[in-house]
Amino acid sequence: MAQATATSITESKAWGGGRSPFNVSYGKMMMWFFLMSDAFTFGALLISYGTTRFFSAVWPDANQVFKSFPFMGEANLPLLFVSLMTFILIMSSVTMVLAVHAGHYGDRKNVIKWMLWTIIGGIGFLSCQAWEWTHLHSEGGWWGSFTDPTTPVSAFEHFFxxxxxxxxxxxxxxxxxxxxxxxxxxxxxxxxxxxxxFSGVVFNILVLVNTTNGVYQRRGHYEMVEKIGLYWHFVDLVWVFVFTCFYLL
Amino acid sequence: MSGHSQHTVQSLYEGDQSKLYSGILQHHTDVQSPESKSQIKRIWKVFWILLVITVAEVIMGMFFSHQMPKALVAFFFLALTILKAGYIIAVFMHLGDEVSNFIVTMAIPITLFIWFIIAFLADGSFWLFMNTTSPTR
Known part of the structure; x- marks a missing residue:
């Protein structure tokens, strides 16, 4: 017993070959590297947003732009709707990590249950975003909007x-x-x-179908749930930064 | 035949899982075990932490951030954002449970980003300074 413990300690300290030195599989490590490159893409977008904001003399006020809630008409409810969106996304992140946990234990029933909740959360978030885009579009905002020099100040002053x-x-x-x-x-x-x-929801649906069909059970492990879970958590992670940059600061 | 080749490809990409993972990321069998339950408890604890931080941010953004100095507001929101990001990465993405070599491999490129952010924002405010002081404008 003592000898066995000593061997396992040496094994974990020095890498002797025959196993993954990083304790991760090829696929999972490549998912991490992909997410890092994706973080650079999002980071570059947010930095160019920040730079433009820093060299602008004025900037729209988030509490004025994002103050509407569905079916509440003209009520002044700043940040309330985006809080709901944030809550939905955090919640779906929790259900995802519970699916990953169930996968570690080969618990197919719970993987199915938590993947379903994650998909519902993702669709809920996308629906909220569709409403918000529609609402801002109805207020005149879109790609390439507000370029006509004759636009009166009254067309945009309510954003400030x-x-x-x-x-x-x-x-x-x-x-x-x-x-x-x-x-x-x-x-x-x-x-x-x-x-x-959206692509995360599609992947989640594919994983759910595979789980239901017993693909991962036959394979002997649920690592695919873990890899897709990494992607899903990354999406939540990016939202944390988008939320701060657009809605809070 | 196809089953056999599928197995080969799979072991090539996924390897023998028992040789890959240890600790929390190891594959277990008993979902009712105390360690499984404590792990689930940890997940829900992080959920409540994230929720409380977000509610604090929203209350701050709704009522107080307009009366406070800009630098203080930015520090407050960015610190809480990084705290939230840390919890998501360490617990939800299990990076905290990986071996330290792997954590460092991921952390170094991301920390270089801090300089990138500082450089571009400084450039932006310099632009504004030049625009507002230039006599031609």
Whole structure:
């Protein structure tokens, strides 16, 4: 017994070949490397957003742009809807990690249950995003919107903080350009993130079908759930940063 | 025939799982075991932490961030964001359970990003400074 313990300690300290030195499989490590490259892509998008924001004299106020909630009409409810979206995505991340946990134990029934909840959460998030895009589009925001020099200040002033005199004074000269930049970045970055959520939902459905058909049970392990789980958590992780950059700061 | 070749490809890409994983990431059998239950408990604990942080951020953004100095607001939100990201990566993505070599391999390229962010934001504010002080404008 003592000898066995000593051997396993030496084994874990020095790599002697015959096993993965990083304690991960090829597929899982490649998923990590892919996610890192994806993090660079999202990072570059968010940095260019930040740079543009830093060199703009004014910038739309999140509490003014995002103050609507479905079926609530003109009620002033800043950040409430995006909080709901964030909650849905965190929740689906929890159900995903519970599916991964069930996979570690080869518990097929629970993998199916938690994958189903994850898919429902993903679809819920995408539906919320569809509503938000539709709403902002109805207010005039889109890719390439707010470029006509004759646009009156009244067309975009409601996106800005009315209580600051310096902001209101700068609006005629800089407001339209800032609104244009804001919506370009908003739709590009949340669109790129939404595309990730959508493909994540598709992958989750594929994994659910495979689990239901017993593919992973025959294979002897549920590592595919873990790899797709990494992707899904990454999508949640990106949202944490998008949430801060667009809605809070 | 096809079953055999599928097995070969699979072992090539996935390897022998028993040789790959140890610790929490090892493959177990008893989902009712105490270690399984403590792991599930940890997942829900992180969920509550993430939820509380998000609620704090939203309350701050709704009511207080407009009356506070800009730098303080940015520090507050960015610190909480990085805290949330850390929990998601360490617990939900299990990076905290990996071997330290692997953690470092992932962490180094990401930390280089910090300089990237500082450089571009500084460039942006310099642009604004140049634009507003230039006599031609």
């Amino acid at each position: 903080n009315h209580h600051k005199d310096t902001v209101m004074a700068a609006l005629p000269a800089h407001g339209m350009q800032a609104t244009h930049d804001f919506f370009n970045y908003f739709f590009t970055i949340t669109g790129f993130h939404g595309g990730h959520v």
